[in-house]
Amino acid sequence: MTPRSADSPGSARKRLGAALGLFALAGAALAPVSVAFAQDDAAPIPLLSDTEMNEILHADADPIYTAAGLNPKSVKIFIVGDPTREGMNSWVEGGQNMFVTAGLIIQTKNPNQLSGVFAHETGHMAGGHLARQDQGEKQTLATYLLTLGLGIAAAAAGAPDAAGGLLYSAGYFAALTGAGFTRTQESSADQAAVTYLEKAGESSRGLVEFFDNFRYEEVFADAQRYRFFMDHPLTSDRIDALQVRSEQQPHYNVVDSPEALERHQILIAKLRAYLNLPQQTLNDYPDSDVSFPAKYARAIAYSRDQETDKAITLTDALIAERPTDPYLSQLKGQILFGAGRAKDAEAPLRQAVLLKPDAPELLFLLGQTLLAEDNPAKLDEAINDLHHGLSLESDNPEGWLFLSQAYDKKGDGGMARLAAAEKSFALGQNDDARRFGMQARQILPKGSPEWRRATDIVLVSKPSNDDLKLLAQEGSTNAPQKR
Numbered sequence: 001m002t003p004r005s006a007d008s009p010g011s012a013r014k015r016l017g018a019a020l021g022l023f024a025l026a027g028a029a030l031a032p033v034s035v036a037f038a039q040d041d042a043a044p045i046p047l048l049s050d051t052e053m054n055e056i057l058h059a060d061a062d063p064i065y066t067a068a069g070l071n072p073k074s075v076k077i078f079i080v081g082d083p084t085r086e087g088m089n090s091w092v093e094g095g096q097n098m099f100v101t102a103g104l105i106i107q108t109k110n111p112n113q114l115s116g117v118f119a120h121e122t123g124h125m126a127g128g129h130l131a132r133q134d135q136g137e138k139q140t141l142a143t144y145l146l147t148l149g150l151g152i153a154a155a156a157a158g159a160p161d162a163a164g165g166l167l168y169s170a171g172y173f174a175a176l177t178g179a180g181f182t183r184t185q186e187s188s189a190d191q192a193a194v195t196y197l198e199k200a201g202e203s204s205r206g207l208v209e210f211f212d213n214f215r216y217e218e219v220f221a222d223a224q225r226y227r228f229f230m231d232h233p234l235t236s237d238r239i240d241a242l243q244v245r246s247e248q249q250p251h252y253n254v255v256d257s258p259e260a261l262e263r264h265q266i267l268i269a270k271l272r273a274y275l276n277l278p279q280q281t282l283n284d285y286p287d288s289d290v291s292f293p294a295k296y297a298r299a300i301a302y303s304r305d306q307e308t309d310k311a312i313t314l315t316d317a318l319i320a321e322r323p324t325d326p327y328l329s330q331l332k333g334q335i336l337f338g339a340g341r342a343k344d345a346e347a348p349l350r351q352a353v354l355l356k357p358d359a360p361e362l363l364f365l366l367g368q369t370l371l372a373e374d375n376p377a378k379l380d381e382a383i384n385d386l387h388h389g390l391s392l393e394s395d396n397p398e399g400w401l402f403l404s405q406a407y408d409k410k411g412d413g414g415m416a417r418l419a420a421a422e423k424s425f426a427l428g429q430n431d432d433a434r435r436f437g438m439q440a441r442q443i444l445p446k447g448s449p450e451w452r453r454a455t456d457i458v459l460v461s462k463p464s465n466d467d468l469k470l471l472a473q474e475g476s477t478n479a480p481q482k483r
């Protein structure tokens with residue numbers, strides 16, 4: 001239930017977006033996370049964004065960050081949309097951006113194991129270790145493609161992946177090749193992990209267990225190892241040393257609370273349901289499993305399989321069980337929206353926003369839905385919701401895109417172009433940002449805050465000399481510096 005500050009996960013997202021050059025949206029709200037990428041670029045790594053999953057990860061990781069002396073709000077966690085065991089990995093980039101693949105999360109048996117991995121990564125982060133020698137932030141971030149919210153589906157135009165929405169590829173693995181950590185660094189990260197976990201009042205047993213599950217990886221040649229263990233070479237000596245020290249800790253016997261365990265199961269259920277084929281999910285979570293996470297997974301699988309009625313029936317039952325869970329109402333809204341029933345999606349999405357008023361993702365979903373209803377009476381409300389979401393997450397490109405569409409429908413060309421400029425700016429697409437910014441300036445009232453904002457966007461988007469001349473003639477700028 002942490003309201004996001006304006007700059008969380010924003011600045012990293014901006015850099016990610018900036019590193020990219022491609023961005024597109026498709027309609028279906030529950031389409032699998034799916035993206036395409038420019039042919040010339042290295043295959044991007046898909047990042048998932050989902051308020052509930054992010055909240056669960058932070059619930060597990062924040063006590064570790066705090067124990068390590070970090071401000072949890074300044075550490076961003078990104079989920080990489082690769083659910084495979086082979087690709088499982090976790091790493092830190094650009095200071096405090098922590099990446100974890102869906103596959104690694106799925107391989108953890110309980111939150112304590114996941115916290116253990118986070119603690120180990122935090123140990124590398126605090127120690128300033130670099131797994132890759134050329135780990136310049138720009139180079140590596142350039143390989144990412146920000147996948148939009150699982151809800152507000154991001155499928156690049158014309159390329160929704162029918163096979164199940166997966167986009168990791170050979171190129172993605174290539175992007176991650178590196179030398180890996182040294183044995184000394186590994187040992188130091190293990191030691192730090194135990195210290196953090198103990199300080200957080202948690203057991204380091206999970207970390208030992210996680211490594212122990214993959215003990216056999218030691219005998220494999222490097223290239224045969226799972227990604228995570230290429231970067232973090234595992235040895236029996238290391239596991240044994242870690243175990244000895246862990247067992248000495250006062251909190252060694254602490255176990256996960258039932259609530260934490262269930263959150264973890266929900267996290268994994270959602271990842272599998274969104275990233276695996278629906279049939280796979282229905283096999284993994286058969287009808288005989290009547291647990292909350294299993295029903296959640298089946299609801300998502302049915303909706304992805306376009307069995308809307310089944311999905312809604314299941315979701316309604318879940319909502320009856322937990323009426324105050326905002327993410328269930330969100331799911332219902334997304335299922336209906338994805339089935340082309342924007343009007344029906346409105347009420348559940350309103351309910352989701354009511355239950356969790358400060359989640360940008362929910363506000364964008366509601367705004368998007370109101371917009372899709374094509375009812376002029378609802379335009380102002382859509383605009384309000386989108387502005388509210390953007391006030392919380394000012395560099396969310398999809399929020400700006402919807403806002404631009406809303407103003408366009410309203411016939412407000414100046415604001416539509418300003419929002420389009422903001423969207424391009426958030427993505428680091430200088431040419432478009434400058435172009436829309438210049439167009440907005442021509443329409444917006446001169447000297448208004450919006451006109452000034454458009455001017456600012458032009459100025460920070462590598463304006464041409466002609467642009468600058470034009471701005472100077474209008475007296476709107478004092479000799480701006482080209483960046």
Ligand SMILES: [Zn+2]
Nearest residue numbers: 181186189232
């Ligand atoms: Zn390591």
